[in-house]
Amino acid sequence: MTEDFNAVLERLQGNLGQFVDDPQSAAGEFQIPEVEGHGTALDEQINVTMSQEKFTELTIDPRAMRLANAQLAEHLLEAFNAALEDHNRQMMEQLTQQHPTGDGESLQQDLRQIQADSLQAMKKYTDSLFDALGQVRRLSGQE
Numbered sequence: 001m002t003e004d005f006n007a008v009l010e011r012l013q014g015n016l017g018q019f020v021d022d023p024q025s026a027a028g029e030f031q032i033p034e035v036e037g038h039g040t041a042l043d044e045q046i047n048v049t050m051s052q053e054k055f056t057e058l059t060i061d062p063r064a065m066r067l068a069n070a071q072l073a074e075h076l077l078e079a080f081n082a083a084l085e086d087h088n089r090q091m092m093e094q095l096t097q098q099h100p101t102g103d104g105e106s107l108q109q110d111l112r113q114i115q116a117d118s119l120q121a122m123k124k125y126t127d128s129l130f131d132a133l134g135q136v137r138r139l140s141g142q143e
Helices: 003-016 062-066 069-098 106-141
Strands: 038-040 048-051 054-060
Touching: 003 069, 038 069, 048 069, 054 062, 054 106, 062 069, 069 106
Parallel strands: none
Antiparallel strands: 038 048, 048 054
């Protein structure tokens, strides 16, 4: 792809950590466990890491950059969703360990808050991803 597309991706990767400013305050006094989720797509050519409700790493193999913008976007979303699911699964395991006595209502409330925060972060990310891909199309004259 072009240098402009690489610049957009670098800017996008730099902004990944800005989706949830302070996850600790969002959950009140509840202590959020530290877990790291990983997701891949396109035979591991695209790798995403999510930690503390933020996407912290995105790596794209140069071979994946040869795809059409729409195809690349689909694979990126697949990897981000896989990282989010892995993060949530690990979070659930940690929370279950923190609440072994079965305080179900408290645990459910904590999980709902974490899920809402995660979904909000994912929506902000996907919106910025599609904005970036639109800018790439405009810069490359595809629109």
